[in-house]
Amino acid sequence: MSWWGKVAGGAFGFMLGGPLGALLGAVLGHSLDKGMKGMEGAEELGPGDRERVQTAFFTTVFSVMGRIAKADGQVSKDEIALAETVMREMDLNVEMRNTAINLFNQGKADDFPLDEVLDQFRRECHRRNTLIQMFIEIQIQAAYADGRMDGAEEQSLLHICRRLGVPEFAFRRLEKMIRAERHYAGAGRGRAAPPPSKPTLNDAYAILNVNADATDAEVKKAYRRLMSQHHPDKLVAKGLPEEMMKMATQKTHEIRQAYEQVKSARGI
Template sequence: MSWWGKGIGASVGFALGGPLGALLGGVIGHQVDRQQYRRERLEVHSSDQQATTQAAFFTATFAVMGRLAKIDGHVSEREIEMARSVMHHMQLNEAQRRAAIELFNQGKSDGFDLEGVLDQFRRVVHRRSALVQMFLEIQISAALADGALDNRERDLLLHICERLGFSQLQFQLLFTRVAAVMGLFGGPGASQGAGGGAGRAGPSPKARLEQSYAVLGIEPTVSDDELKRAYRRLMNQNHPDKLVSKGLPEEMIQLATEKTQQIKQAYETVKEARGL
């Protein structure tokens, strides 16, 4: 059962507390009648670490996504579509979808406490670096939804990464991986490169191979043994069941599944090119 089933809205917010709990309880607390709230508030305790971690991930994901979408002064239709895409992949029910939209809108508001949200999120996920990485990859995907990354978006992404304990180098690696999956090439700040853009033909075999190395996070010069180790490491880190056990909301398991499929496809492409 997911965190949502264990205690909807205000009851989970009560267990979570802090800026994240205030956001979550505020946007969906009205969906719970008073009797249900009193009952579920007793059932959901802060000691239920997985439930509170899942609630924190859900809340932070959509609120921070809203902040990123607004940072360049306006929210584009493609950025809104990216948020909808994440919701679609999560197969949210109607109540969850409304909550996600409201969290996105809260993130766009002038009074949004980004620092408080990031600091609490880091405390809740603690040392689960795979969860933080999944969160960051979702945010990078959202920022790249319009096919470009301007300086304000880049600076905010860097700030988010650093606040969550990821270095600038780690950001560069994550950005390259996400951009490769989305068919966009070039470093942070590049508007678009080979293989990107609506209406273009698919990438050439050479570009596809370069993209596959980027998805795997390795250089084309690595040995076959290093290639295999990198692949096994990524598959182990991103296994959907393992991520859920660490606190990824069960509603996001489809995103994790697609990520492992992308890793597998990239590995098969490189293996074929190497004749393995």
């Protein structure tokens, strides 16, 4: 049975416990609440339970996305469109989509326990840095839903990174990469923001996270590293929900496009 089947059936999701389990319980209703009773100690599940990590990732992605959308004081149509686009790319069924929407709305609430949610998510990831990086990338995309990142969104993202143990230089690198990827992804993947300009060679280097004066060997090494980090099967094995494979595939496509552009410019 898939991770979602176990969550929806009350056979797994309630075992998550903590603030993430409470979020799911509030969204999925009374049947889950009943399952949570008498489950003290359920959080002691050992590491490596992929379905548990998938549940934590799904819950955290959409609830924190709601918090990012509310960071500047109001949720714009573009930010709602971004959340809907992510749901569409995940090809969620009706029940999962409704859950994602409700998690997004919970993230907008004034009493949303952001730090507690992030602390538990970090524990659930068991130092899977590529999974945490993918989470940060999605949140940066949410911040750019309207075409720009304002100061409040930036401060919220920096706080999230600190809580997850992601240094600021890594955040800046990912932000630069996401801005460049927008040019390869067309008009913001269905967002209402104005279409970005066509990708430049500088965008290609930004996506590969190398300087223009990098050697051919360094460019190739960076490309291979990024393709490995974003490989859909590897990410799912680490706990990315299967429904997000399409997003990971899109990222590898953009990385490949950037690499081909650099190769063409260098004549290699």
